[in-house]
Amino acid sequence: MEKIKSLTDLKNLQEKLNSKTGLSNRSDNAGENIRVKVAMATCGIASGAKEVMEVFIEEFTKRNIDAVVTQTGCMGYCYAEPTVEITKPGNEPITFGYVDVKKASRIIDKYVLNNELVDGIIPVNYETIDNK
Amino acid sequence: MAKIKFHFLVCGGAGCQAAKSEAILKNFQDVIMERKLETEIQVIKTGCFGFCGDGPIVKMMPDNTFYTKVTPEDCAEIIEQHIVKGIKVSRLLYQDSGNHENGSGFKTRGLHKKQIRIALRNCGFINPENIEDYIARDGYQALGKVLTELTPEATIEILKKSGLRGRGGGGFPTGLKWEITRNVKADQKYVVCNADEGDPGAFMDRSVLEGDPHTVLEAMAINGYSTGADKGVVYIRAEYPLAIERLKIAMKQAREYGLLGNDILGTGFNFDIEIRYGAGAFVCGEETALIHSMEGLRGEPTVKPPFPSESGFLGKPTNVNNVETYANIPAIFLKGAEWFAGIGTEKSKGTKVFALAGKINNVGLIEVPMGITLREVIYEIGGGIKNDRKFKAVQTGGPSGGMLTEKDLDTPIDYDNLIAAGSMMGSGGMIVMDEDDCMVAMAKFYLEFTVEESCGKCSPCRIGNKRLFEMLEKVTKGQAIMEDLDKLRNLSNVIKDTSLCGLGQTSPNPVLSSMDNFYHEYLEHVGDKKCRAGNCKSLMQYIILAENCIGCTLCARNCPVDAIAGERKQAHLIDQEKCIKCGACMDKCKFNAIFIK
Numbered sequence A: 001m002e003k004i005k006s007l008t009d010l011k012n013l014q015e016k017l018n019s020k021t022g023l024s025n026r027s028d029n030a031g032e033n034i035r036v037k038v039a040m041a042t043c044g045i046a047s048g049a050k051e052v053m054e055v056f057i058e059e060f061t062k063r064n065i066d067a068v069v070t071q072t073g074c075m076g077y078c079y080a081e082p083t084v085e086i087t088k089p090g091n092e093p094i095t096f097g098y099v100d101v102k103k104a105s106r107i108i109d110k111y112v113l114n115n116e117l118v119d120g121i122i123p124v125n126y127e128t129i130d131n132k
Numbered sequence B: 001m002a003k004i005k006f007h008f009l010v011c012g013g014a015g016c017q018a019a020k021s022e023a024i025l026k027n028f029q030d031v032i033m034e035r036k037l038e039t040e041i042q043v044i045k046t047g048c049f050g051f052c053g054d055g056p057i058v059k060m061m062p063d064n065t066f067y068t069k070v071t072p073e074d075c076a077e078i079i080e081q082h083i084v085k086g087i088k089v090s091r092l093l094y095q096d097s098g099n100h101e102n103g104s105g106f107k108t109r110g111l112h113k114k115q116i117r118i119a120l121r122n123c124g125f126i127n128p129e130n131i132e133d134y135i136a137r138d139g140y141q142a143l144g145k146v147l148t149e150l151t152p153e154a155t156i157e158i159l160k161k162s163g164l165r166g167r168g169g170g171g172f173p174t175g176l177k178w179e180i181t182r183n184v185k186a187d188q189k190y191v192v193c194n195a196d197e198g199d200p201g202a203f204m205d206r207s208v209l210e211g212d213p214h215t216v217l218e219a220m221a222i223n224g225y226s227t228g229a230d231k232g233v234v235y236i237r238a239e240y241p242l243a244i245e246r247l248k249i250a251m252k253q254a255r256e257y258g259l260l261g262n263d264i265l266g267t268g269f270n271f272d273i274e275i276r277y278g279a280g281a282f283v284c285g286e287e288t289a290l291i292h293s294m295e296g297l298r299g300e301p302t303v304k305p306p307f308p309s310e311s312g313f314l315g316k317p318t319n320v321n322n323v324e325t326y327a328n329i330p331a332i333f334l335k336g337a338e339w340f341a342g343i344g345t346e347k348s349k350g351t352k353v354f355a356l357a358g359k360i361n362n363v364g365l366i367e368v369p370m371g372i373t374l375r376e377v378i379y380e381i382g383g384g385i386k387n388d389r390k391f392k393a394v395q396t397g398g399p400s401g402g403m404l405t406e407k408d409l410d411t412p413i414d415y416d417n418l419i420a421a422g423s424m425m426g427s428g429g430m431i432v433m434d435e436d437d438c439m440v441a442m443a444k445f446y447l448e449f450t451v452e453e454s455c456g457k458c459s460p461c462r463i464g465n466k467r468l469f470e471m472l473e474k475v476t477k478g479q480a481i482m483e484d485l486d487k488l489r490n491l492s493n494v495i496k497d498t499s500l501c502g503l504g505q506t507s508p509n510p511v512l513s514s515m516d517n518f519y520h521e522y523l524e525h526v527g528d529k530k531c532r533a534g535n536c537k538s539l540m541q542y543i544i545l546a547e548n549c550i551g552c553t554l555c556a557r558n559c560p561v562d563a564i565a566g567e568r569k570q571a572h573l574i575d576q577e578k579c580i581k582c583g584a585c586m587d588k589c590k591f592n593a594i595f596i597k
Helices: A007-021 A042-046 A049-062 A101-114 B013-018 B021-034 B072-084 B131-136 B141-149 B152-162 B175-183 B204-211 B213-226 B241-256 B288-295 B323-335 B337-341 B374-381 B417-422 B437-452 B460-478 B480-500 B502-504 B509-517 B519-528 B554-558 B585-587
Strands: A033-041 A069-072 A084-087 A092-098 A126-128 B004-013 B041-046 B058-061 B066-069 B115-117 B190-195 B231-237 B261-264 B267-276 B318-322 B351-358 B364-368 B391-394 B404-405 B427-433 B542-544 B594-596
Touching: A007 B131, A007 B141, A033 A049, A042 A049, A042 B241, A049 A069, A049 A101, A069 A101, A084 A101, A092 A101, A092 B004, A101 A126, B004 B021, B021 B041, B021 B072, B041 B364, B058 B072, B066 B072, B115 B404, B131 B213, B131 B241, B141 B213, B141 B323, B152 B175, B152 B213, B152 B323, B152 B337, B175 B213, B175 B318, B190 B288, B190 B323, B204 B213, B204 B323, B204 B351, B213 B231, B213 B241, B213 B267, B213 B318, B213 B323, B231 B288, B241 B267, B288 B318, B318 B323, B323 B337, B351 B374, B364 B374, B374 B391, B391 B437, B391 B480, B404 B509, B437 B460, B437 B509, B437 B519, B460 B502, B460 B519, B480 B502, B480 B509, B480 B519, B509 B519, B542 B585, B554 B585, B585 B594
Parallel strands: A033 A069, A126 B115, B004 B041, B190 B231, B190 B318, B231 B267, B351 B427
Antiparallel strands: A033 A084, A084 A092, B004 B058, B058 B066, B115 B364, B261 B267, B351 B364, B391 B404, B391 B427, B542 B594
16 A cells, blocks of 8 residues: 555545545445444444354355445444345445344345345444534 | 335334334335235335334335325325325424435434434445545545644634544543644654543544544544654554454554555655553553553553653653544544534533433444433433333443433533533443332442452552442341441542542442432331342342242252252241352243242
8 A cells, every 4th residue: 555645645535435435424425335224333243243244244155135234333332233224226334233144134035135124233323423 | 926115214213112112113014005005015124213202203205205204094194195195294204403304314304313423424424444435535635735734823712613532532622632742842742542532431532433443543643743753653552453453454454545554645744643452450550550551651640740742652752542533533623623613512412422321222333412411312312221121321431431311311411511410421331220220239240340440559549448348238238327428428528539540530429329319228228228229149038938939949940059948848947157149940830839038
């Protein structure tokens, strides 16, 4: 990696990243892939998030679904771990709670492939710094 | 198969369930079946929306309409009007007090969303092991702005204006701390991140480091620039291996990208960070003890002054801030001091992260604006008390804190109000207790922790807390006399007044606070030898009800200490002297013949 040598370089890199991944806090959903984020802080991992993440990766490969699976930090919903957030192109992100290995497959069958939701969705209950 | 066009999200949080959300789910299903809409509408049960006061909540997707206070009888109307005719049911629409459109999505629900995530803004959004995720969300731009546009003095001025106070518990104004460190002349200065999170039940610092490590690195660099330090140290407890691993990855990446090291962003500013591990002593969260531990000495506190800002790590001026404090800082420089100061109360600005635990439905990590009430935290965000039990108290401030009770439910939470209410902010553990929790036992629990963690340097803390613990043990065992209660209070005050550091000065707080708020429970333990919560085993008696006992001998055979005697087919009897109150007999009895008195 070449070092970032100025604030302008940093801003250019940010712009490049955002056009590529759509990960910005501003853009609603610019990405083209399905994005799956698995909450993997210590507590999430302890309640089985690693296994859940493996299921998503395996199933997507097996079924030839174009998706990006990444880990992320704690989403704060300790009561509903493991938690997984899924963003489909053109849709708002949806957070699923109580996702065990079985439920992970069900989420793929229902939501990823058929746009049907499953029980245990966690509504976003906070403001981000962008709209506050 | 037809495609699902509508989703009804029915809140399945405990508060809404108590308000019949199950019946709402069922009625929706029935009407949908009746009208043969099952291929178009799907009804889903969700987690808590965090507006339990307006429950039960139903959210319609995709148009994001919110219906509040829905009853099972409304279901047919909602489907008839909203779905079939396309008209929203206006009487159930969420009424916002702001200028927002009725019933629109979350983003415009301004006033009613209880949480604002500033310190946790990236937790759960970015991959903490990828610096580019952080950069994509404005990462290191605050540092860039500070280095290119602001002098160190102007940087500190902004921080002072923001009103940010230390989130580790003390609440000292952060900007002022930075200014003091800046004003000391020295050839070498240090900035230290205190990640020795030790309060039982508090884990916000771990979550920040595991979810967004770069924000801490960025804020430390800003701190270095404005105080004149080119070295930073993160002091983190060794019990946090994942946080350490992610921190190391973040530091490596930041160096590769030139965001740590020499000549950062071409400005000539040099700054780098190293990690030191804490070996698990609670007192090392105290800044002087932390510094001694970093120097390889025993983790014991020393009297202030001199403050670390004047003479700290290796005798050099050292600025120590907590993880959560740091996590707020990049956001302040990106959004402005006025923005930050616009959130919170007069003297406590911004937000606080709390770890909500105990007898509460939605256990979790929350970030709320200062000034929110305990009632909102417990009953709206927390979804209320588990199993509909009665609320008794909230313990805040960990082993240094106190109990807040029913009378404090509507007090706005900030540094000063919590102290006025006999507790403190602390690092943000919030343990909710219900009627089944004994307040004497709770005080004893915290004191046991302090006794274990006292470094032993000063007598009031080392010996005093031990004696205090023994007295509490007498109370919970029903062996105390009334005079002991006065002794408890007196000794608590002595320890408070004479201990060397914050640990000892605050350790009797749980005792004093529980005595202030629940003196009747102490009296009952001593006078009536009773624990109303049924918590203190020594004060409980397992009794066999003679008319229910058929003499099957099952209890006697299962008693580990042979405390139960009785002939076959005759009522048995428990020898209270021998009984260890394990409850095995009660578990085994099939005739409900054993009860607790």
